[in-house]
Amino acid sequence: MEHVTLLLAVVIATALVFDFTNGFHDTANAMATTISTGALNPKIAVAMSAALNLVGAFLSVEVAKTISGGIIDEHGIDTQVIFAALVGAILWNLATWLLGLPSSSSHALFGGLIGAAVMSAGVSAVNGGTLVTKVLLPAVAAPLVAGLAALIAARITFRLGKHADDEATAKGYRAGQIASAALVSLAHGTNDAQKTMGVITLALVTGGVVAPGSNPPVWVIVCSGLAIALGTYIGGWRIIKTMGTGLTDLRPQQGFAAQTSAAISILASSHLGFSLSTTQVCSGAVMGAGLGRKGGSVRWSTATRMAVAWCLTLPAAALVSAGAEFVAGRGTWGVVAVGVVLVAASGAIWLAARREPVTAQSVAAPATRPAALTGQEQAGDLAATIPGPPPAAATAQRSAAA
Template identity: 55%
Template sequence: MSTGRGRNPAGVTEVLLDTTTTSPMMVCVAEILILALVVITALAFDFTNGFHDTGNAMATSIATGALRPKVAVALSAVLNLVGAFLSVEVAATVAKGIVNLEGVDGSALLTVVFAGLVGGILWNVFTWLLGLPSSSSHALFGGLIGAAIAALGMGGVVWDGVLAKIVLPALLAPVVAGAVAAVGTFVIYRITRSVPAGYQEKGFRWGQVGSASLVSLAHGTNDAQKTMGVIFLALVAHGSLSPDDGMPFWVKASCAIAIGLGTYLGGWRVIRTLGKGLVEISAPQGMAAETSSAAIILTSSSLGLPLSTTHVATGSILGSGVGRRGATVRWSVAGRMGVAWLTTIPAAGAIGAACWALAHVIGGPLGIIVVFGVLVAACLAMWLHSRKAPVNPDNVNEEWDPAEVPVPATVRAVDELVAAP
């Protein structure tokens, strides 16, 4: 990798690797160390994506009893792993459609990618702590955009790509998914209105197993590829690949395994919110919601759109509540989710920009290592805090009672924050 070519805003490259005072061997070791930390951090993001988004596929099946909690996350993990190998269209969009690669020095780009990943991970873990199903995709994109702006200015972002492939799908996806699920739920209840409720529940629970499995497969085709795209971007920045090269198999395999492991861990706090907090859901509603989500996610993956599976799944669940006459829809919980959705990109962007600034000020591999240490410490602190009100397979399906259940109690903190003057 050359450290003296291309765009070099604010002396970024010289701060990272000063080749005038460092031997070639040490420069090479430093470059490899930085690349390794970026790849590790990318896989860590993929892992958080898995446990944060497990509820998108399995929350309704767990809530209705169609699948036992541990069986559900194991099935979802396997299908996420398989889905990651089915396509690379979304990975290509992430690798080439968000950050402007033209003329950017490799060292500067690696730091941008690293800082963006840290921003995405920290926002993912924070919203998991609150039990809020925010978008892992938008956390990643927000972190990358914030870091790119901080390092390269406004020209460091491909704004046409952001508008066409992030903003517009974010606005349309939950609306379309909700409408499809509402119509599907209405039709299901209309067709089966003469069938006793008990038989409805039993029959559609079997249907939920198939539809939830399809969502998990779709999630793998869409979300695992986002991390593939980021690692590909890092390899291009390092000089190991050119922008026109194909996706290496080891990148596909490692991303598939990371998202599968994260999914198996199970993001129980988010699963609880989606399964019990939004709608008092029945098996027919669950099947309608899951089928709608799978159809939309698979379509977006084939088109190369890095869609937020969280937005799709949440819109589908809300739509299933609207489509069933007399169903309970908790719009206050949906409102809290909406606040999280609106703040995800700017919040992750601010974290990404701050991480880039810290790495830039310290300089060299040490700057990257310090930011990595901050990431580990912050994640550990949030995990320890979550142990004060744990959510697990044993209590994930308890009745949703804001006065008693731990998850709503933590989510009320968001209400107080929003209501504060």
């Protein structure tokens, strides 16, 4: 650490800020369905997810190695390029969080790295083969695979429990959801926390602190794990609301199927070093599970908004980061100017979010309605569906008519 310059320290701090935004942006991946079905209290859910994100960060470094030495060529890349890439990724994360859109933090980071690297060193700075095989192909395949697996799993669970007591079945699957949500959180730590590890390691390589091809130092793993865990604990309630109730209505059986399918997909990809988007995988699994119940449906308007955000994420982050690199490459004043813009824009987004806050109470599952209603409750429900004057006003009208 004795060779760390001020700029490198700023880049490391900015990378940890990105990791923090990644945490609260992606909390919904693991916990949205668990919260929406009432399997866990919202705050307990995010605390559990945070702890398991931290554990997952220590399980593998394959994805980190893909980031640090695979997507862009570290030779000829300066430290401010990494800074510019992180600026684009952070701003996109915050903007989509404000809108409640579960976009990909991973693709925001990839777009940032690509845009800044191309602005600095040209198209040759991007390793096209690695980008296609490790990022783009998994981005297309993983959500489809997870969605199909979740659809099949949901149909199987409903078929197996066709003659079972609904309440007992739901209770059992809520318990299963807790376990599957824990697995998704662990998988998220193995994949997304490593992306920040890879970025910091790449910055250390460009700064001459570690040799090219090195694994992330232990302190990088610890800091990255803590940052994403803290962000997860804060809870991205806006995106949890979209994933939990805005995309489809899930029963515990469907939530269990979605989370299990997503966790298996993420863990398999992490093992292979594929830096996929956990957001896209989990969203695909939720949609598949939503269609897995007879009569189930997906709110395609919400799904379309998400798909548009997915398509825009990488190029939008690339453009912002390219602009940031153009300014930062002018010298010290440029780096300072980009930093000021980042802080100001982040503050403006935070103030905008406070005007329409979404809290843990906003995403908590509603109280379960009793299965059987009394005759008076049924009559009350029927009366509530018939337009007309209130009961007292109706009685007065009948008296006057008599």
